[in-house]
Amino acid sequence: MKVLVTGGAGFIGSNFLHYVVNKYPNDKFVCLDALTYAGNYSNLYPILNKENFKFVKGDITDREFLDNLFSHENFDCVVNFAAESHVDNSIKNPEIFLKTNILGTQCLMDMSLKYKVKRYHQVSTDEVYGDLPLDKPELLFTEDTPIRTSSPYSASKASADLLVQAYIRTFNLPATISRCSNNYGPYQFPEKLIPVVISKAIKNENIPVYGTGENVRDWIHVHDHNVGIDLILRNGKIGEVYNLGGRSEKTNLELVKLILKLLKKPEDLITFVPDRKGHDLRYAIDSSKIERELGWKREYEFEKGIEETINWYLKNQKWMDEIFSGEYKQKYKENN
Numbered sequence: 001m002k003v004l005v006t007g008g009a010g011f012i013g014s015n016f017l018h019y020v021v022n023k024y025p026n027d028k029f030v031c032l033d034a035l036t037y038a039g040n041y042s043n044l045y046p047i048l049n050k051e052n053f054k055f056v057k058g059d060i061t062d063r064e065f066l067d068n069l070f071s072h073e074n075f076d077c078v079v080n081f082a083a084e085s086h087v088d089n090s091i092k093n094p095e096i097f098l099k100t101n102i103l104g105t106q107c108l109m110d111m112s113l114k115y116k117v118k119r120y121h122q123v124s125t126d127e128v129y130g131d132l133p134l135d136k137p138e139l140l141f142t143e144d145t146p147i148r149t150s151s152p153y154s155a156s157k158a159s160a161d162l163l164v165q166a167y168i169r170t171f172n173l174p175a176t177i178s179r180c181s182n183n184y185g186p187y188q189f190p191e192k193l194i195p196v197v198i199s200k201a202i203k204n205e206n207i208p209v210y211g212t213g214e215n216v217r218d219w220i221h222v223h224d225h226n227v228g229i230d231l232i233l234r235n236g237k238i239g240e241v242y243n244l245g246g247r248s249e250k251t252n253l254e255l256v257k258l259i260l261k262l263l264k265k266p267e268d269l270i271t272f273v274p275d276r277k278g279h280d281l282r283y284a285i286d287s288s289k290i291e292r293e294l295g296w297k298r299e300y301e302f303e304k305g306i307e308e309t310i311n312w313y314l315k316n317q318k319w320m321d322e323i324f325s326g327e328y329k330q331k332y333k334e335n336n
């Protein structure tokens, strides 16, 4: 089969492509990415020479471009990772989030209907459920938890999810949705908490922590997320939502202290900064549906995953330096 993977030069999408391009040599994978500031062509170096892989630069909100691509490629499946993904940016400038995350999803679904794609998968987030109180650890998000968003980012992702559900009901789009908790792993853009902490700690720089650092996140290794998406794409039931979580809740402060300990750096690098506006308190996700129905199982315990991840960033400091210097933006031109 032929699969279109949008946003595949970003963090989760590139890890997904590394996994599936190698796992399914008889399937073909086309990565479509606009290479925004968060897209890094060099994330795709490990698979660029594979015969079943191709990169196309383009924007998911560009209907004419998409129509041309879909008419030539005859895709069986579409997996939509492409998004503006950083909450802080959505607080500063919501508009691009609405355009990419909502209208981009609509354009992709319109093309999927027009060209009779057999499966459309929307990569969503647990942030659409809002947050949970800190004093009720027994509460988890299930697929039936009402949508209740806090940031322009989560509102845009939730809007896209609702639109996907409307296209399933109204137009019979054969689609599925996954909602995952916070990912960590290789190739994460150093604007998100874990790579920020690692890169600053390596350079002995101050590490900003929002508020008192008590906000809780449920961390999942990116590989486990991607195994889940692949299972849903191949065996998931049309019309269904599947939650994916790491069962690994940590306060931000605990997480930062753990990374500092593993890097043998002092805790006094931690600097508390004014809290993020509308900051969600706690995310925690119940993944029992995908475990029960599709046999998904996490491979990574957090302790093992975070050590591996830290080692990856230590070994790949050039990758990080190229982002900080802006050099990564030239990688596509250099290779095409």
Ligand SMILES: NC(=O)c1ccc[n+]([C@@H]2O[C@H](COP(=O)([O-])OP(=O)(O)OC[C@H]3O[C@@H](n4cnc5c(N)ncnc54)[C@H](O)[C@@H]3O)[C@@H](O)[C@H]2O)c1
Residues within 6 Å of the ligand: 006, 007, 008, 009, 010, 011, 012, 013, 032, 033, 034, 035, 036, 037, 038, 039, 040, 058, 059, 060, 061, 080, 081, 082, 083, 084, 085, 086, 100, 104, 123, 124, 125, 126, 157, 179, 180, 181, 182, 183, 184, 189
């Ligand atoms: N990072 C997480 O912890 C997490 C958790 C759950 C869900 N998600 C979702 O997973 C998806 C991928 O997240 P990520 O962390 O890899 O994001 P990312 O920011 O690292 O990557 C996003 C990619 O999308 C591309 N892109 C942006 N706008 C585009 C457009 N208009 N057309 C084509 N490509 C465009 C970027 O160039 C980039 O390569 C997103 O939909 C996000 O909402 C992320």
